[in-house]
Amino acid sequence: MSKDLLGRPVPRRTVLKAGLAIGAVQVASPFVLQARGEEPIKIGFDDPLTGTYAAPGKNEQIGCELAVDQINAKNGILGRKIELLSEDSTSGDAGTAVQKARKLIERDNVSFLIGNVNSALSQAMAQVSNEKGVLHIVPGGHTDPITGVDCKWNVFRVCNTTRMEANAVCSLLFKTYGKKWHFITPDYAFGHTLFQGCEADLKKLGGTVTGNELTPLGTTDFSAYLIKARAANPDVLLVLVQGNDMVNCLKQISQFGIEKQIHVAGTQQELESVEAMPPEARVGVWMFEWYWKQAAGTPSLDRFIADIRKRTGGKVPTARNWFGYVTIHAYALACEKAKSIEAKAVAKALADMELPPEIKLQPNKVYFRGGDHQLMLSAFVGELLHQGDGDPENLFKVNSIVAGDAIAPSVAETGCKMQMPA
């Protein structure tokens, strides 16, 4: 038994309890109200920081933080500083995302909610933000209904819809590779609508679907699906899964040598996934939603690349960094335009708002469509490169940059009936 300073024995329980107490002090912050001066505008960020979408989620966070620092350096929004509160929504647990959204709104009283990478979690969060009347931008959840049949007055989206992604590449894939397609699809909202979009486009072009393997989010072993896909003998194998699932799936494809027998391609591809793959797995025609290496470089693009490199230990910006950056800047611009942070006023200001060149960072016109609150952003269509061209992170050869409104279905086709509250 240990002895105390006076040499008396100290019971083990006491030592343990003291240890516990000291441990607790490390994590317990004093629940003291901050001094109330000019209160900052609080922005809630509810995105995956763990799990299969951790990399894109963290990159969206970095993009948001960059924009927040830039805006605060210029005296904030309407003269008030902004503060970003981040929560981990997990990658696939909608219950947790909902709980975190409620926490940000109910406990922290955020004026603006951001999230999510995962489409299903985005939809679930949109229900919460709508119930609470809080402005909400979905930076990177693609499933159609968010700005389609389920569109809401308070919800805007920065990334593409799944239908836009399908329209951007399907005809090219069909021309380049052939007409029998097999799909590996994530089994949730994003995969379902992306598959529907591709299937519809393929039927229009006169092709056939040889099969669709639905894989649960977070699948690590794709061998059973790949064996089935190979047996179906398609011309193209479309990999629609994302995040770590994409990395695992493409790794296994190249281990099985499938890319030597069947063309491998897909719709949405991301730098986060490509960098995590072995070089031989980097194959096929894809679309990026934003790409850093652009033929027509601008000073603001160079500055953005340099700013992000500073925050990521030298890594170039990805589409996710850009999503986060655009999300915060669009909100700030709309608040300044509305001269208010009240949700309805900001929503009105955001509808039909065009992004200025230093924020859109790409050639075509980029604007929020008023009818469905969808950002019309370009699609960067091209091919993956095994090795970096010029820069080790230049792993994609952009063949064309297609304007968003050229690939987006019309508002009427999306099924959105926007209704402002009374």
Place this chain on the structure above:
Amino acid sequence: MTAERQKHLAVLVAIWGALVFAPYWMPLFGGYTALGSRVLVLGLGAMAVNFLLGFTGVLSFGHAAWFGLGAYACGLTLKFVASSTPLGLVAGTLVGGVAGGLLGALLVRRRGIYFAMVTIAFGQVFYYIAFQWLSVTGGDDGLRGFARQPLDFKLFRIDLLHNDVYFYYFVLVCFALAVGIMAFILRSPFGRTMIAIRENERRARFLGIQIELHIWIAFTLSCFFMAFAGALYALVNNFADPRMLHYSLSGDFIIMAVMGGMRTFWGPLLGAIVFVVLQDYLSSVTVNWMSFIGILIVLIVLFFPRGVLGLLRQRRTA
């Protein structure tokens, strides 16, 4: 009135007092009303698990199934059948409880690890049904498109959706009702029989107690309480998803019960408070919050195997 009884009364008054005034004192400590509602609902779930684990001595590792079934049934009722909060609760409780009762009949002959395994298996069946049956449950995306409805008393309406404090009191009333029934059962001769089975099953059998029947009744009752908690949880979030049926959630309930103290009536509620508040707070600070909960559980199991309340009680008798 004996001193013991006085003390018991004082504890009860303190618990209910803290719960009734929670919306007023919680904000001072960084809490918020919705957190209180969640603690109550998950606490009720943990107490339902403990009803079986602590008082009958049977460990079910698939109780989240009945919790999730209650949630889905409540959500689907609100979405497709009628927009009435009480009806949703009743439907949720009945569906989860009846399903638990039916499957419980197949379970009662198993004991120990085998019982736990079969309950996991049944629970996962429901998880995969909810995951795959896209058209009804929404699959992995979860069930959306329903919301708790105002309580309509003809003379006045109580808006549960937009007023968190009203909703907290609604949950508290439901909680009190369920906990009251639970306490009543535990005090009845049936409750004593449950404890007799827990203490020595063979002796209880020799005394002529029909063990299987009693375990089945206890299991079914526990499922009803669980489903009721699940239905309430669907209302807390206005959302239900397949993870509410997953065995990892069953594990969370058992952790709450163990942390707070099995074999004590209020222990699981205390465990739920610790678990939910710690999760709520730590998950904002670090994405590795689960490690802290894990460390806490290891410490509790190693040093206070009877949980926090068990430790306090031991202290008093020592």
